[in-house]
Amino acid sequence: MEQRGTRVASFGQTEINWDKLDxxxxYVVGAGLFTGITVALYPVSVVKTRLQVASKDIADRTAFSAVRTILKADGIPGLYRGFATVITGAVPSRIIFLTxxxxxxxxxxxxxEPLNFSEPSKAAIANGVAGMLGSLCAQTVFVPVDVVSQKLMVQGYSGYTAYNGGLDVVRKVVKSNGIRGLYRGFGLSVMTYSPSSAVWWASYGSSQRLFLSLLGYGNEYQEAPSLRDIVCIQAAGGIVAGATASCITTPLDTIKTRLQVTGPDKRKNATEIVRKLLADEGWKGLYRGLGPRFxxxxxxxxxxxxxYEYLKRLCVKE
Incomplete structure (x- = not known):
């Protein structure tokens, strides 16, 4: 069959694999790029954490009221509590994760690939496994950063301990509980972030293939998608993946956050936290902060x- 100069479009044409990257x-450009994204979205994490740890008698029941309270008490810097700690730990953990x-x-x-599955199913499996393993590897660095940053996010709020920066948190946590105190909630973090990462990347990989198929790409002799189409498909896949992962994993994230921010004098286990949430608010208590997390x-x-996809295009070997 004559191809008439058209290119065979395969799903692989929309992806840049690891062996093609400088x-x-x-790593260098990625560190700067993701730091910028973290700066833009970090306040949402602060608001989500505040909502998840708030007791039932606290007035801040919505994201907007929490933002007003933070701005009134601390101004813009209040939306960036713990940011320095997160950035310090984010670079190595992200390198581990992406690799x-x-x-x-x-x-x-x-x-x-040899299995008799649809293209979206193959992508979901491969991306899901990769996302879960990447998250498992990154947790060794990320969990201590998460513990310290979340204590800073809620310090002085609703009776939580105040600290003099990230190093002060580390010193007090290690003094009270040893090194294992920095890994408080490690099991729940793995249970939260690993499935969340698996769901996110599986949803992204499969939805990307599905959108390509719906637009007619991926068929033999079909013209390859344009860069504009690829970017639109990747953005839509990111939205679908984020929505799916947030709805599935918010209850575990709420429990993990409450477990990590409690002080040594108020130590609770996950079961006690779940019982209290259910007793106070029912099942909806487990979905505290769903809006900001979503x-x-x-x-x-x-x-x-x-x-990330732009970074990969930028770092393709000559």
Whole structure:
């Protein structure tokens, strides 16, 4: 059959695999790019954390009221409590995550490619496995950063301890509980972020393939998608992935956050936290902060994936 000069469009044409990247450029440029995205979206994490730890008698029941309270008490800096700690730990944890993600994704796709599954299903499996493994590897660095930053986010709020910066948090936590205090909620973090990462990347990978198919791409002899179409499809996939992951994992995130911010004098386990939430507010208590988390994961997911895919295009080897 004559192809008449058209290019065969495959789903692989929309992706840039790990072996095609300049790793040094990828890490250096990526650190700056994702730092910028974190600056833009960090206040949403602060608001979500405040809502998740608020007791039932606190007036701040919505994201807008929480923002007003923070701005009234601390101004704009209040929306960035714990930011320095997050940025310090975010770079190494993100390097670990992205390296594990990309290398595993390629290997996993090679395993499922011969199977008699649809293209979206293959992508969901490969991306889901890669996302979960990447998150598991990154948790070793991320959990201590998460513990410290969340204590700073809620310090002085609703009776929580006040600290003099991130190093003061580390010193007091280690003094009270040893190094293991910095890994408070590690099990729940793994249970929250690993499935969340798996769901996010599986949803992204499958929805991206689905959108390509709906637009007619991926068929033999079909013209390859334009860069504009690819970017639009990636953005839509990021929104779908963020919405799916936030709805599924918010209850675990709420429990994890409450467990990590409690002081040594108010130590509780996950079961006690669940019982109290259910007793105070019923099942909806487990979905505290769903709105900000939904927005955060959708906005972060879309911004991150567009930035990430742009970064990969920028760092392709000559």
């Amino acid at each position: 790793k040094t450029k990828f 594990a993600l990309e290398t595993t994704k390629v290997a996993a796709y090679r395993i499922v 927005f955060s994961m959708s906005a972060w997911g879309t911004s991150m994936i567009l930035g």
